[in-house]
Each structure stands twice: as structure tokens, then as C-alpha cells.
Amino acid sequence: MSSILQAAVIGCGSIASGSHIPHYASNPNVQLKYFCDIIPERADKAAQQYGGTAVYDYKEILNDPELDLVSVCTHNDMHAPISIDFLRAGKDVLCEKPAARTLPEALEMQKAAHESGRLLSIGVVNRFGAYNNLVKQMIEQGDLGEVYHVYASFRAHRSIPGIGGDFTRKAIAGGGALIDWGVHYLDLVLYCCGEPKILTASGETFCKLGRDIENYTYLSMWADRTKETGGVYDVDDSCVGLVRTAGPVISFHGAWAQNIGESETYIDFIGDKGGIRLNYCKDFVYYTAQDGGLTKRSIELPESDFYKIEIDSFVESVRTRVPNQAHIDRTIEASKILDAIYRSSESHREIVIGD
Amino acid sequence: MSSILQAAVIGCGSIASGSHIPHYASNPNVQLKYFCDIIPERADKAAQQYGGTAVYDYKEILNDPELDLVSVCTHNDMHAPISIDFLRAGKDVLCEKPAARTLPEALEMQKAAHESGRLLSIGVVNRFGAYNNLVKQMIEQGDLGEVYHVYASFRAHRSIPGIGGDFTRKAIAGGGALIDWGVHYLDLVLYCCGEPKILTASGETFCKLGRDIENYTYLSMWADRTKETGGVYDVDDSCVGLVRTAGPVISFHGAWAQNIGESETYIDFIGDKGGIRLNYCKDFVYYTAQDGGLTKRSIELPESDFYKIEIDSFVESVRTRVPNQAHIDRTIEASKILDAIYRSSESHREIVIGD
């Protein structure tokens, strides 16, 4: 391996241009060689700004022997085929979250990584957040005692992304609020709690507020709204679930959109010695009993960029060949939860996964 | 029936002396004839204050032909036997909540009511609250559209009642946070949502913070703490569950005590046209979309005493022979949920009740 790693970014949309590309560019051990997008203008623009070659079909660069690593930043439906192709071509892959639209796809990806002996990390960026790692450390060192229940709330009033576009079409995205936001929360819960195995999952997903696209009232929208007639909305805008694991029971309630006008985005880690409310992408509060009183403590840390830390960690993983905390083997369990909840919602019955 | 109803109160503890006794006393259609308690001082004190006869064994008055109605305000373990005895003796009964320690007991009570042709109401006092009835009315008139999910949160930081006493002994109380608080919330949810049938229930109950009685840190305690050595704590201090019904999915998270230092006591009724956050025993906020904006409205009403309304309603029910909204036939469904959740927690699997 050359001392400078050659990298390609597949899909040059917002997550690539906002995070992967600039952070590879600022990493001294990486050279950005290819920018690939099926929309030529996007690839061209990135190539122009950062130097490198624009490509419009990823298959053209699959077999470039100089290429070391690839970031897959496409829509969810292409995560599996592109990642698998590059793994089999001998490249290390960082694939954006969720791993794939479905669990079978994610398992295929994992299999390809194992068979090829290449690294596959998933873009579960919260595993690189400073507060999140502090929570994980506090749990590990026993500050909470036994964590027996975790409640994750990811509820928004109006936050459906790009209604009618790729985000809200099941065939492309695989699902809605649960797969898009839930994967972040559930993976983070598992990460902090030592990645316990899943035992049962019961849940329901709801497609209610977005299905009447024209009459959906909102104040602002992230991701572009589709302009074409015939936009599709067939994914969940909210979800609820109860998951038993070999560790804590996990319950969750999430919504891209819901007629409750509060934004409640936090995870409660509940232990018999202490508890933590982790404000998602923010700080946390630690509660415990001490000296006969009940204490509450929080700290705000200077901002750190967990996207940058994620990219640097992946590069370091490629250099050292040591899988990092986002490796597919450590993150597949969240996909199992998503899969089980979607199946439970269809059958209206609990899914038993293991003991 | 004489124009003035003759009443007995069985169990003269806090709920009797704080609500049943004074409200019967102020109802012009009722004469308080008996005050019964196995602790003679309690019965004597009430008899002295309100006029009437003190009794120490309820069986002595079972067959008084003048007696019309009875309030059962004992510990949970005596709800079923006493209520059943009075019903079979031809008296109308108002039994404090929860109906009983277990579902089979509650079903026996219901059966006794049906066979005797007498009235049996349960002390689910929230069915008489002004805000709660306003919520029910708004749901019925369609202000929320289809209510597809209800989330009930009854979480306290430290509120175990009388640790080591009758409240925390399963043999007497039947359970902890779930049966004591959960019954109020779940019955209220069912009431507002038109009393839908239960289909499945999955949940877990946790006995964590109270079990080490000596080291339980708290700031204040309602209900007396037991003074005797050998106090028992073998009930749930927190619980979580997911319930499918013929109407909305109901999820809940409750705790008498939990290491999260927030008190979150509300019910979210989530519909496709609007939503309501009902602050338990307080007011509510109604959210909807209107004129392209998202609105939020609340109203605070002058205080009304739902305990008084409950007693007056039962008296009226006895006079008119029309079951009121707290009748066992309308409130038994909450007992089915409690029962299913406790069974689910034991088996760590979802319980299927019906379709």
C-alpha cells in the first residue's frame, strides 16, 4: 500500500459534499482520486473544486489498482450493490447509513466483507460523538449500575425530508422515520450498552401525515421536495417499538412528523445506580443519588466535529487494518431491529429473534 | 327504595376520609349509616365526626336491609371479596381502583354484579375530570381525525408510596407502579378512545430501586413508611409496554421511581388531523394545522373536584339504575391490559388476547 491512500467518493450529494469529501481532503493520508455521480454536474463540480477525476459510472473505477478506499454516499437502494462490488474488487468501503434498505441486503454486504477480507464500516456517525462516547464510558465504568431500560425518543412535529422524493419512496429508501432516524438512535443505544444481542421486537409503523402530499402542512423542509407530478409517499412517518435484548429492554417512539408540537429527541439510559438523559447531538444530564440527596449534573463541551472524526477513524482503520467501532460486524444488530420492527408492524405481532 | 339512600364506607383510610366520606356527606340524597374499618380507631373517628355507626367487621352489616350502597376503600387484596359479598347481598358497590389485584378477581367481581343485578362502579376517578371529558369529546367529534397512537408517560423520579408497607407488597397490592398508576392512565386512554378491545400486549416491569429498602434515597414520601423490621418490597417500580387494540396502538412508560430526574406525566393522543398532550390531572394542549400554519392551543379551567363528581355520579347511578361511565363493564378492559403486561413480563414474550 502506498503511504498516501487513494480514495473515491460515490454519490456527490449533500452528505458527500458536506462531510466525506472535505474531510478526506483535509486528511493528510488521503488523496481524493475520483468523484462519481450519475448526475454529471455534481461529479464535475466536486472534481473541479478539490482536484481529481469526475466519473459518472462507478463500474469504470472498480478495478483501478491504485484505488484503496471508497465512500458510498448514494441513495439507500444502491448501498448494497455498490459496496459489494467494491469489496469484491478489493477495496475498503465506508458506506453511509443505513447499511441497506433491508436486513438481507445488509447481511449480503457483511458476507462480502468477510469473504473479501476488506473493511466495511457504516456511517453511524454518532459512534464518534464526544458526548456519546462519554456516556458509553460512564456506563462501562458502572456509574449507572445495571442499565435495565433505555427509552429513545426521536419525535419531531414536522420534519419529513423531501416529501414525494427519494426519501419517501419505499423502493428507494427502504422506509421512513424508522430507517432514517431510528437507525441512528438504535445503533447509538446498542453502542453505548455494549452491543447486546436482540431477543424480541414488537412495534408498529404509521404512514399518516405524509400520504396526502398536497395537504401536508409544514414550516420548512430539509432535502428538496420533488417537483414532478406523481411524487410518492409510502413510508412510515412515525413508529413505536419495544425490543428485548440480552442487555436492557429498549423502547422507542419516533416521528418525522406527528401532531404533537414538541421536538423530543433524547435517549434515557436508566440504571439502578444512576441514569442519563442524552440529548441527541447535544449534551447529556447525569442523575444519581448521593449523600442523601438527588443530584443532576451536566457538562457542555466545546464543539467537535464527529463527521470529521468518523472519516479520520475510517482512514486510520484502513491504514492499520483494525476494524473501527463502525464496522459492519458491530453495527448489523441495528439492522436486525429495523427489520424485525417492520415485520412486526406488518403482522401486528411480536417477532422473536433469539434467546 | 327510600328516597334517602343509606350508605356504608368500608375502609376508612386516606381515600375514604379524603373523598368518599365527605362527598357522601355533602350529597343530599345519601345518609352515611356505617363506617367500617378493622382498625377500630379509624371507624370510631369517622362515626364521631359524621354521625353514624362504627363497625369493625363488614360482615355484620352485609344483610342490613336498609343499606343501599357501599364504597369499598380497603387495600387492593380485599376489593374482590368485599365487593362480591355486598353485591350478592343486594347492595350497589363503588370499589376503589384498581378493581382487584388480578384479572381473575376482577372478572369474579363483574360476574357477581351481573348475577346479582346490582351496580358495580370502579373508582377510576379520571373519567370524571373536566379536561379529560373535553379530550374525549374532541376525539369523538373528530378534532384529531383518526387517533392511531397514544403514548402515556407516568414517570416520576422518586415516588414509591410507603416503601416496605402494604403498597409495596405484591400479595396485598397486586403490583406496583403499573397497577397503582398505570391503571389510571390506561383506563383514561381507553375511556377517551371509545373503549376499544385489546388485541396484543408486550411489556416489562422492573423491580430495581425499591428492593434495597434501606438505601432508597428519596426526598419525601406519600403514604406512611412501614416502621416494622422486615418490610417487603417485591413490586415493580417501573414498567414499559406496547398494546395493540381495535383502536389506537397504546404505548406507555411508567415509574414510581427511576434515575431520570424529570417528572413526565402526560398522555399524547396522536391523530392524523390533530393531537393532544393531556397533562395528567391538569390541562392539555391541542395541536393542529390550520391556514397553512401549525397551531397550538390550551385553556385552563377553574378548578373542579373530580372526586366529588365521581361520588355524585355513582349516587345518581344508584338512584336511576343507569350504569355510569365507571361501571365494571366499561372499565374491565384496563384490568386486562395490566394482567397481560404482567404475564408478558414474566414470559418475556408478547401476549395475544384477541383479534
Added chain:
Amino acid sequence: MSSILQAAVIGCGSIASGSHIPHYASNPNVQLKYFCDIIPERADKAAQQYGGTAVYDYKEILNDPELDLVSVCTHNDMHAPISIDFLRAGKDVLCEKPAARTLPEALEMQKAAHESGRLLSIGVVNRFGAYNNLVKQMIEQGDLGEVYHVYASFRAHRSIPGIGGDFTRKAIAGGGALIDWGVHYLDLVLYCCGEPKILTASGETFCKLGRDIENYTYLSMWADRTKETGGVYDVDDSCVGLVRTAGPVISFHGAWAQNIGESETYIDFIGDKGGIRLNYCKDFVYYTAQDGGLTKRSIELPESDFYKIEIDSFVESVRTRVPNQAHIDRTIEASKILDAIYRSSESHREIVIGD
């Protein structure tokens, strides 16, 4: 002095029966000898319940040589004359807050205490609260650095007491929200900050929501509403002020009633090293910078009864002849602020008190 102190309570209304009387009764060094009220039933009832003699005119007991100490719990207009009479008769006095209706009255009381050599404490009960004393200690030990600004917020939505009665008549109460609530907050601020001298005061008081007594909308009311025709409301229902002292600048905003539907009752102590938000009659949060981060800490303590501590402290003060922290010499400064704010509100100009 006899080993057991003989006490009288003048005025047997709610503050007497809820605090002074029971706490004297439970103090082993005190014998309650007299219960005095111009409403004979009140005096009789207390005398009956606690043992002792009912009196209807305080002058009858002024010269009882056995009497050691007196609590003055009447309406504000009688604070000064009764306290002064007892001090001159050689008794130690605990007078409920505010010291008097006006500053000149309060200064007369202080003068009577000095001339008679007797003790005069004011019922500024917050000086005996556990959290408050912890705040004072933290300020003294430098945890906040220089406290340069204190903001006191005592704002309620609807809390006018006994509208149309003695509380809302200037001739009796001396004022409204400012004198009734403000005295608590301002005295507490001064106490925690080392009792600095007042330099300037500018403020306004508003009589707006209560003046139309019949149309005042409220949800509940503390203190009885007057039943008589011709109730009077001529006091301030809200107030605002800015006070410069030899220590921190103090600003405040208070309301018994205000058309902002939030209850904001806290004091912010703002220093250059740390700050404290003290939730009135509750706990506090301490903010500081540490290790490059910003921290937030709070503790909840088991409940303690500051009313009981206040009475016990006064009794101890009488026994030891050492003035306690509620002595008139330490609490007169708050009366100076009240006086200056009322004068500023009349002239619409700042009042300069000293340098």
C-alpha cells in the same frame, strides 16, 4: 429567666395556626400561654387544641411578667403598634413579614427594639431555608466570583390573594405583590449577598388586573375572597425595579397576576466565575466553566421545614440573647427598597438613597 419560656401568639389566622403555634408547641423550651385574636372563635379554638388561655385584646397580656416572647401574626397594619407595645413591655418579638406597611413604621419598630434592649426578629422565613443557606455559603466562599447582578423573578399568572379583602386594601396591607412577595425575594437576595447597602432604586408598580374585581378571571385563590359588597382592590398586582447597592445591581420583575401564562419564580445570582439559578422554595442550579467545558449542577435535598427552623432559631435567640439572622437590624434594608420603589413609582423617577 425561667427555664421554660412563656409565649403568646397574637393573631391566630393561617400563618399562626400553620406554623407559629404548632412549632412553638413542639419546641421543648417553650410553653404556649396565650392565644390572642380579635375574632374570639379563632383564639378559643387554638387555646382548646393546644392548651392555654384565649385572649381577645392583646393589651390585656402586655404586662404579664411571666410572658417572655410574642409572635405577631396579624394583618400588616397592626405589625408596628403591637410589636412596639410588646417590646416596650419588655418582651422579645417575632413579627411576621413584612415588618410593617411602610418604612417609617419599620424604623419605629427597630427603634423600639434598640431602646428596650429586646429582640425583634422578622418572619423572613427564607433565611432559614436549606437551599438558600447553601447559596449564601457558596457565594461567601467565592464559587461565583464577584456577584455583580442579581435578577429576581416572582411572576405568577393568577395569584391575587383574597381579592377585595384585607390583602388587597392598601390601608391594611401597605401594598400588593411588591410588599407581599417582593419582600421575600429582596430580603433573600440581600441575605445571600452579605446585606449590602442600597444606593438607588427606580421602579414602577401596576394596579391593572385586580381593580375590576368582578371580572377578574382566576382558577383558584389562596386566602378567602371577601364576601362583603364593596370589596377594595387598590394595590399593585405587578411591579418592576432596578436597584443599585454597594454590592450587586438588583433587578426584579414580580406579579401576583399578569397576562403571561407562565410561573417564573427564581433568583439568578450572576457572578464572574459562576452563577446560580435558585428556584424559589425549591432547589437551585449552579453553572460554571471547568476544564474547557460549561457545567451545570444541581442537588435535591430531603425536605426540611424552614418554618420550624425559623421558630426554633428565634427561641434559641431568646434563650442566648444573640440576635439571629432575621433580626430587624439585618432585615430593615429590604423595607428600604420597598419604600423607595413605591416612592419611585409615584414620582416616576429614580430615588437616590445613599452612596
Added chain:
Amino acid sequence: MSSILQAAVIGCGSIASGSHIPHYASNPNVQLKYFCDIIPERADKAAQQYGGTAVYDYKEILNDPELDLVSVCTHNDMHAPISIDFLRAGKDVLCEKPAARTLPEALEMQKAAHESGRLLSIGVVNRFGAYNNLVKQMIEQGDLGEVYHVYASFRAHRSIPGIGGDFTRKAIAGGGALIDWGVHYLDLVLYCCGEPKILTASGETFCKLGRDIENYTYLSMWADRTKETGGVYDVDDSCVGLVRTAGPVISFHGAWAQNIGESETYIDFIGDKGGIRLNYCKDFVYYTAQDGGLTKRSIELPESDFYKIEIDSFVESVRTRVPNQAHIDRTIEASKILDAIYRSSESHREIVIGD
């Protein structure tokens, strides 16, 4: 006047590039002719992006007869001289807020506008916000009754901009939190309340947390921090004041930085029939009494860009020669408050302005 107005932007920093330039560019009645900055790269970059001529000294374009209007987006110290020069040269001017560093400078600007007969608007952008105008309308139509008190809170935990740079140097900025944030809040209060005359002002400003630049702990910073040694911090990081007007009493409490870890940014408009809490740059809640209850209502509107509305309004004003709501004659009163508060803080006495 030609049908298309020719415009120049003086100062091409963040407010120019983020608002003035793009909004002129999208206005069909305006042609951006000049981009001026003393940092040539900034002027060049804007000229390149939008088309037009880069200028490095504004005096070069003063007398271009084609030039119709000018936006002044420089540091505060240059607001007055540049605006005055352009007004005297016959151009209409939109000058960013605050009008100037000091009241005398602002009065000079107003005088130049009057003498030249040209338009001078100030960048008090909140006068163009949708929620703010709704509040103004509700006050005007009597929904609040008499507004007798307004409390403005603009308190941040850590938000000093560019510590050690131009924002925190009095000689350049004129002041700190009060002039930078206070001007927005105070002008908005005056706007909503019908622009009443100022009568008295008492206040204090504090320079506490920023003065030790090296040890100032913060989490993030807007505006660049100066890199040079010898950065200066000599402005107020917090302030408090009480202002009497011909209309409501205005009190305020503001901080760029303060050791209270809450962000409280709102304005309470308090009237005798209703009240409004306006969340700054967000929505508001309207409180009133109705049908014997107390109601609370809010609405969230779709996002609108008040910066764009401001620019379009100024352009329209130039076209129609009708001063808009940001005209210097309507906004000078806020400068009078700032001036009086700074003077009051120096003398530690209230300033009397008028009757």
C-alpha cells in the same frame, strides 16, 4: 430615475454577502453596480459572482450620477461617515444596524437625510418579520388592552462574537451586548408599541466575562476570533435597564455571555386584557382570559425571509419615495435608549430625557 435602480454595497462581509447582495440580485428593479470593500479580495469575489465593478474606496463612486441607492454594511464606526457622504451626494441609503456607535452620530445621519431630502433606512430587520408584525397588529387592534409593561430578555450563556476583534472594541463597535443585540430588541418593542417617546432610563452595563480573553470558556463562536496578539475586549457582555416611555414601561436584561446556562430570548408584552410572549426570531404565544378560563394560543407560520422583505421594502421605498418602517425618523428612538443607558451606567444614576 431610470426604471432599474443602480445599487452599491459598501462593505462585503457576512451581512452583505448573506443578505443585501443576494436580495438585491433577486430584485427585478435593481442592478448591482458596485461592490466596495477595503479588503480587495472581498469586493473582487462579490463582483465576480454577481457581475459588477469592484471598488476599494467608497469615495470613488460617491458622485456617480447613475448610482441610486447604497447599502452600508461596514463596521459600526463607519456607518455615520459613509451614510452621510452618500446622502449628501444625493443617494438613498440603507445602513445596517445599529445606526451608529453613538446617538450624536445617529442624529448627524438623520440630519443629513433631512437636509438632503434622501431616504435613510436602518437595518432593523425585525420590523419586517411576519410574527413581529402580527404582534404589532394585535396590539393595535386592542387584543392586549393597554400594554403597560414590556420585558425584553436577550440572555445567552456564551455568545460573545469574535472576542478580541472589531465586535468587542468600543472604539469600533460603540459597545457590546446592548448595542449589538439590545438595539434589535428595543427597536422591536418600540415598533410594536407605536413608537412612544422615551422619558427616563436607568441601567447598568457589565464588562465581566470577556475581559480575560485568554480564559474565556466558550463552546462555539460566531464571527472570527482575532488572531493577533493584543486583542481588545472593552465592551459590555451584559446589561440591565428600566425605561419609562409615553407608552409602556420597558425593562430589559441582556447578555452576550453570563454564567446562567439558559438561553432566554423573548419579549413579554403585558397588557390588561391579554399578553404576548414573543420568542425572538420565532413564534409567539398569546394569553388571555375567556369564558371563565385562561387560554394560551400560538401559531407557527411557514418560514419567510425577513431579510429579503427588508431589502425589497427599501427598494420599494426608493421607487415610491415613501419612507418605510425602518426610516431613521422612526428608529432613532432606540438609539436614544442605548445612549441613555450607557450614560446611566457611567453615572450610576437615572437619565431623564423628557416628559
